[in-house]
Amino acid sequence: MTKTPLTVNGAEKLAAELRHLKTVERPRTIAAIAEARSHGDLSENAEYDAAKERQGFVEGRIQEVESKLANAQIIDPKLLDADGRCVFGATLDLDDQETGARVSYQIVGEDEADIKAGKISINSPIARALIGKFAGDIAEVQAPGGVREYEIIAVRYE
Template sequence: MSKAPITAKGAEKLREQLHQMKSVERPKIIEAIAEARAHGDLSENAEYHAAKEQQSFLEGRIKELEMHLADAQVIDVTSVNANGKVVFGATVDLLHLENDTEVTYQIVGEMEADIDNGLISISSPIARALIGKNEGDVTSVQAPGGEVEYEILEVRYE
């Protein structure tokens, strides 16, 4: 099984999330279950069933994060210098050639992708179109609304 790439920053964020779940959220749910159990008859105890459902969801999420961290290949983007070439972890400034707008994306692993914060998955169509290209290159991306062309303005490794 191949290791999934993740940036060092992304791995740290997942570790913090895992720590929060284990040290804060898990004890809260355990306390809620104990409190609901003290109310008596569990067959008709909505609070108990809701807390057990929350516990099940949380434990599943904890296992998922642990699995992803165990299978991750952590890449320190700051130590990468591909001389202006777009590689995993690179932050890329792009110019949308049709409407003359600029966008910035960082190419990251699946688990840390967050389009609202400019983090796009390595497997996304735009990342696949950018990988291997250099500053100044023009690339086209097949988007749901048709083909979109971008010019690569700058590539940073931060």
């Protein structure tokens, strides 16, 4: 299986989610199943069915997070030496050539992406257009509304 890039913060968040699932959600679900079993007939026990369904979800998510962490290539942007090039983990200050708006994005892994927090997926069209470019370059991004151009103002590794 191929390694998936993940920032240090992204790995910490996944590890925290895994701890929460194992120490809080799993015991809570087991208790709910035990409670529902105590009500007797399981064939028409909606509480039992719901608890078992929840258990399936929790166990599935635990496996998914464990797999992501096992296959993660954790990258610390502070340790990058990319000579000002746009790379995974870098934070970019961009100038939208059409509107003149300034935006900042950090290029992160799929699971970390959150456009409202300024984090874009490495697989997004804008990140793919920016990778490998330097401050001062213009990146053309194929957007749903047509091609958009962004000038790279600064590249930071924080």
